Amino acid sequence: MPLALLQTMxxxxxxxxxxxxxxxxxxxQLFNPxxxxxxxxxxVLLCLMSSAVYILNDxxxxxxxxxxxxxRQRPLPAGRLSPSVAGGAALVMAxxxxxxxxxxxxxxxxxxxxxxxxxxxxxxxxKHVVLIxxxxxxxxxxxxxxxxxxxxxxxxxxxxxLYIFGGFLAxxxxxxxxxxxxxxxxxxxxxxxxxxxxxxxxxxxKLISIVTTSAxxxxxxxxxxxxxxxxxxxxxxxxxxxxxxxxxxxxxxHVRHEGGxxxxxxxxxxxxxxxxxxxxxxxxxxxxxxP
Numbered sequence: 001m002p003l004a005l006l007q008t009m010x011x012x013x014x015x016x017x018x019x020x021x022x023x024x025x026x027x028x029q030l031f032n033p034x035x036x037x038x039x040x041x042x043x044v045l046l047c048l049m050s051s052a053v054y055i056l057n058d059x060x061x062x063x064x065x066x067x068x069x070x071x072r073q074r075p076l077p078a079g080r081l082s083p084s085v086a087g088g089a090a091l092v093m094a095x096x097x098x099x100x101x102x103x104x105x106x107x108x109x110x111x112x113x114x115x116x117x118x119x120x121x122x123x124x125x126x127k128h129v130v131l132i133x134x135x136x137x138x139x140x141x142x143x144x145x146x147x148x149x150x151x152x153x154x155x156x157x158x159x160x161x162l163y164i165f166g167g168f169l170a171x172x173x174x175x176x177x178x179x180x181x182x183x184x185x186x187x188x189x190x191x192x193x194x195x196x197x198x199x200x201x202x203x204x205x206k207l208i209s210i211v212t213t214s215a216x217x218x219x220x221x222x223x224x225x226x227x228x229x230x231x232x233x234x235x236x237x238x239x240x241x242x243x244x245x246x247x248x249x250x251x252x253x254h255v256r257h258e259g260g261x262x263x264x265x266x267x268x269x270x271x272x273x274x275x276x277x278x279x280x281x282x283x284x285x286x287x288x289x290x291p
Contacts, residue, residue, distance in 0.1 A: 001081065001082070004075035004081040005081060005086065008058055008074065008075050008076060009055065010050075010054045011051075012261075012264065013261075014050070015263045015266055017043050018043075019166060020145070020151075021039060021043070022145050022166065023145065025287075026157065026159070027158040028288060030288065035151075038104070038151040039151055041104065042108060042147050046097075048093045049094060049098075049112055050115075051093055052116075053116065053119040053120070055086050056087075056090050056120065057123045058074060058076045058077075059083055059087060059090075060123050060124065062076050064192060065077040067192055098113060111143050111146050111150055114143060115140060115143045115144075118143075122136045128194060130195060130198035133195055134171060137174040139167070140170070141166055141167065141170035142163055142170070146163070156228065159222055159228065161219075162222060164218045168214045168218055169246075171211050172208065172211045172246065173249070175208045175211060176208060176249065176253045177261075178196070179205070179259060180257070182199060182200075182204070184257075212246055212250070215242075215246065216239075216246065219239065219242050223235040223236045223239060230287070232290065235283075237282060237286070238283055241276075241278060241279030241282065242279065245276065248272050249265065249272070252265060252269065252272075
């Protein structure tokens with residue numbers, strides 16, 4: 001039972017909460033012990049809150065997941081986890097996260113509450129509304145970035161451009177996931193997830209193209225318009241890593257037919273990992289070491 005509960009908490013998807021570290025890195029506070037500790041605590045609380053949401057989502061979708069070729073192996077649809085145990089654990093995690101968040105910083109607590117409410121609305125209703133479903137997913141990532149800002153407030157060099165870029169990047173991944181589901185499930189897609197009947201590969205490819213361009217433009221504008229960056233314009237050298245990362249993701253979606261689980265790509269795809277590490281290292285050098 002404990003192992004089944006842990007699996008339902010989806011620890012692999014905790015990598016999504018890494019967006020909370022964006023403010024720490026880009027506001028040049030990596031060497032501020034207090035900011036580092038507060039951001040790490042925020043990461044843990046976001047993991048608890050997101051796990052509570054994942055459990056709720058699995059409880060609501062149990063019957064639908066039993067008809068999915070992969071999701072039917074999850075503990076709840078497979079019958080390896082009691083719904084009462086899952087529901088109790090989700091309640092404890094959500095309440096604990098909120099209580100700790102509000103005691104840590106009221107704004108952070110409000111962000112956690114906004115995330116919880118939006119995800120409950122998504123699980124019960126908004127995931128059945130075309131285009132709004134992927135928008136809510138993207139908003140969750142923006143809230144994660146905002147959480148990182150809230151716990152180290154006041155920030156001095158963090159730019160709102162990073163909210164825009166993060167939102168477009170999250171929307172890019174959400175649309176890619178929808179495309180993968182359509183390809184994987186084919187004509188039977190609507191029986192597994194009703195909202196997929198509202199999408200087509202042609203529409204998703206057009207939306208992905210728009211969002212890809214918007215994300216690249218937003219990050220590029222950040223590198224030479226944002227206040228607080230070094231005046232030597234070296235930040236623009238990080239643009240190729242963003243380009244490669246998004247191009248690699250598109251390659252995995254269209255050629256390898258992956259993209260159903262973005263966190264799996266991050267944990268498994270070596271070129272993506274190398275690009276992420278090198279890009280982050282260059283950002284560090286430009287912001288912290290370059291004259």
